[in-house]
Amino acid sequence: MGFRRRMLRAAAVVEVAVERVFHRGDLSRLLIEPYHGYATPDHLVVRGRVLAARDVDLIDGASRLANARQMMRMFATHEVANVTVASGNCTAISDAEGYFTLLLPRPDADVAGWVDVPVTIRPEQPVSGIVCPVLVTRPDARYVVISDIDDTMMHTGAWSMARNLWTSLTGSVVSRVVFPDAVRLIVELGDAGRNPVFFVSSSPWNFHAFLDEVFGRAGLPRAPKFLRDYGFGADQFLTGNHGDHKGSAIDRILAAHPGLPAVLIGDTGQQDATIYADAAVRHPGRIGRVILRTPGPGPDAMDLSEVERLRGLTVPVTLGPDFTDALAAVRIAVSDGV
Incomplete structure (x- = not known):
């Protein structure tokens, strides 16, 4: 066997x-x-x-x-x-x-x-x-917002398997920490419901109701989620990986919104820069901005290389330990009519 x-x-x-x-x-x-x-x-x-x-x-x-x-x-x-x-x-x-x-x-x-x-x-x-x-989606939407969850919207420690499991399995709807700056960023980008928001995560679908409750308590808007199936079947055993799942979800969301650019939000803990750069190659001109949080040890050489690849594809990238710079960049872009 x-x-x-x-x-x-x-x-x-x-x-x-x-x-x-x-x-x-x-x-x-x-x-x-x-x-x-x-x-x-x-x-x-x-x-x-x-x-x-x-x-x-x-x-x-x-x-x-x-x-x-x-x-x-x-x-x-x-x-x-x-x-x-x-x-x-x-x-x-x-x-x-x-x-x-x-x-x-x-x-x-x-x-x-x-x-x-x-x-x-x-x-x-x-x-x-x-x-x-x-x-x-409203007819006056200007873009779609697609965001990661772990260490982007809320603290998880996904860059460390042990930390991730401990946080995920011992937290509650009250104890899980949603970053206040992430809430401000999503609310601002969503523009009172004008622009649709989507969350993509490798968390299992079993967490759907749990995440809804955590996000609602934090003030995040209700939004469709693309989570993963971790079921075990005769022909299935954790097929695909984090990158495949996230890339496929981005493809489906963009296909559902032809003509609209996307703002992609993530972190440097799980190769989001690579995933988003690959998406920019598959969808020329559709990725309007990338925003990356730098949790834990921060970006490594590969992350920084992928950020430069994104910028070489003319995609504006903002990265930092929080979303302060990202919020400023978004406000400038909106005021300039971008």
Whole structure:
């Protein structure tokens, strides 16, 4: 048996064990976990996941151990495959990890902002109905904002695996620290909802509701997120990497907003400069600005080389330990009509 197969089997055993310890789902009652969707020129992209019904309260635990147990419960979901999900006449089938994507016709041109899409499971069940919010970009938008999360929006320590795991698994909705300057930057760039904001992270989809709560408490606007699927299946074991995931998300967001440039926000802890430079090569003229925080040990030689590559592609880059310079640069650009 090959290494990949052995790891896959071991991961499956761990996943089942965690579910037996923490899971309290009821397979006789299915629910839809809604994710924030977005719009393309032709469709509303409605996203979510079918799970067995259960209760997980987002609380500030009395201890790090209590917080860690709560985090483990977020992973102990019982996903349900091959379930028909519907909105009106549009249907989709949940995949092996319970995920589904519904493509609905885009509404009239005068509809913009958040649209609530009712979604049900067929045949309908008592707890199956839910509303999935979808962001329709305003016609007067000037650009899209695409931001990383870990060590860009909030402190994680992602440049260190041990620090990252400790922070992620022992934090709560109250204790997780969102950088105040990041909130100011996103609010300013969003311009009261005029410009759409998207968050991209390698955090698992199980953290979606947790991140929503943390961001809402900090004053960040509601925004679609592109997170990663860390499910284990017969043909899947953590496929792809951070760069592949983030680059693919940028591609999809830009494809959904033809003609609009993008402001990319990240940090130097996880090769964001390289990912963003590659995106600028794939999408000539579409990357209007790159903003990078320099956490932990700061940028290394590779980061600085990639920053110069971005600038060689005529992409303005601002980097520093905080977003003070970035905020000033954004305000100057806005006042100049850029």
